[in-house]
Every structure is written in structure tokens, then in C-alpha cells.
Amino acid sequence: MATVQVTIPDTVVLGRNGAIGSLQVDWKRVPQHVLDRIASVYFPQCLTDAANAGGRDEGSADRLARAQKKLENMYAGQVRTRGDAAEPVDPVEQEAYQIAKAALVKKAKGSTAWASVPKDMRKKDAGVVHALNLIAAESGEPERTMAEWIEAALESKPEIRKSAERIVRERAKSGGITL
Numbered sequence: 001m002a003t004v005q006v007t008i009p010d011t012v013v014l015g016r017n018g019a020i021g022s023l024q025v026d027w028k029r030v031p032q033h034v035l036d037r038i039a040s041v042y043f044p045q046c047l048t049d050a051a052n053a054g055g056r057d058e059g060s061a062d063r064l065a066r067a068q069k070k071l072e073n074m075y076a077g078q079v080r081t082r083g084d085a086a087e088p089v090d091p092v093e094q095e096a097y098q099i100a101k102a103a104l105v106k107k108a109k110g111s112t113a114w115a116s117v118p119k120d121m122r123k124k125d126a127g128v129v130h131a132l133n134l135i136a137a138e139s140g141e142p143e144r145t146m147a148e149w150i151e152a153a154l155e156s157k158p159e160i161r162k163s164a165e166r167i168v169r170e171r172a173k174s175g176g177i178t179l
Contacts, residue, residue: 004039007091007171047071091171095164100153101146103160108132 008027014020027035050070051063077090108114108131114122116134121127125146133143144152154160 006039046074091168092161092164095167096154096161097150099160099164100150100157104128104132104146104149104153108135111135 008025010025010027011022012025013022047067047070051067053066054062105128108117108128111131111134113131113134117127117130121130129144129146129149132149136143
């Protein structure tokens with residue numbers, strides 16, 4: 001049996017995009033056997049979800065191959081999330097990603113281009129990307145996806161990664177959770 005150390009958010013978001021709300025979790029108060037249970041259920045479920053992604057008519061060999069591919073992606077540090085920009089698994093890169101994305105959202109929503117974003121797109125990344133692309137078009141820059149906008153922000157502002165490193169380091173000092 002493996003012992004794994006993981007970084008877990010202190011805030012658990014409930015429902016799609018937090019529709020239900022969120023809970024602050026003091027992971028130090030969660031007994032080890034409960035943490036073990038969470039890991040023993042989530043990891044197999046993640047692989048099972050991948051295996052079942054092809055539908056009911058898919059054969060066992062295809063399902064097993066899909067689960068194996070998911071496992072190989074996990075080994076490679078790749079985790080898929082909703083949307084076109086998957087957050088990195090590395091804690092520093094994930095923090096940098098979140099900082100950059102928050103700055104881009106603020107830039108988009110604070111711009112005059114935001115008024116041109118259709119109301120049904122405003123709560124989605126697509127609305128932010130639409131506004132950012134309108135801003136970019138004014139200076140002759142090409143359109144980008146959210147992932148490209150985030151990467152460009154990280155490349156042009158190295159202080160974002162430095163800030164992310166500091167935040168992750170401080171978080172680690174306050175104690176990690178071991179599963």
C-alpha cells in the first residue's frame with residue numbers, strides 16, 4: 001500500500017461552478033482512515049470514468065485501453081478539467097495559473113470591451129476570452145484561447161511565478177496533508 005502526500009484546497013466548491021456554495025475544510029481534523037477512504041474511492045473512480053467514456057456499446061478491451069491511457073496521462077502529470085485550459089498539477093504552476101487567470105478576468109471585466117460580451121457568455125471563460133480578443137484586436141494582436149492568454153501572461157510577467165512560489169512555500173510551512 002502506498003503513502004502519498006497531496007496538496008488539497010482548504011475550500012471545497014460544491015456544485016458546478018459553486019452553485020451550491022463552498023465549505024472551508026480543516027483537513028488536519030479529518031482522521032487518516034477517512035483520508036485513506038477518499039483516496040481509495042477517488043483514484044479508481046477517475047480511472048473508471050475514463051474507461052466508461054466510450055459508452056455502453058464499447059468492448060472491454062477498448063475500455064481497458066482508455067483507462068490505461070488515463071493512467072499514463074496521470075503518470076505524466078496531465079489532468080483534464082472543464083474548459084479549454086486545464087490547470088497544471090504542479091502546485092506552483094497551478095497557483096501561477098490561478099493568479100494569471102484572475103488578472104485576465106479582472107482586465108476583461110474592467111475594459112470597455114466587456115460591454116460587447118453577450119450576456120449569456122459573461123459567466124464563462126468564453127466571455128473573458130471574447131473581451132480579451134477584442135482588446136487585442138485594437139492593437140493588431142491575434143486571437144487567443146484562454147490557455148494561450150494565460151501562457152502569454154505568465155511569459156510576460158515572471159513575477160507571477162515568483163509570487164506563486166512564495167504562496168506555495170508559505171502554504172507548505174503551515175502543514176501538508178498526508179494520505
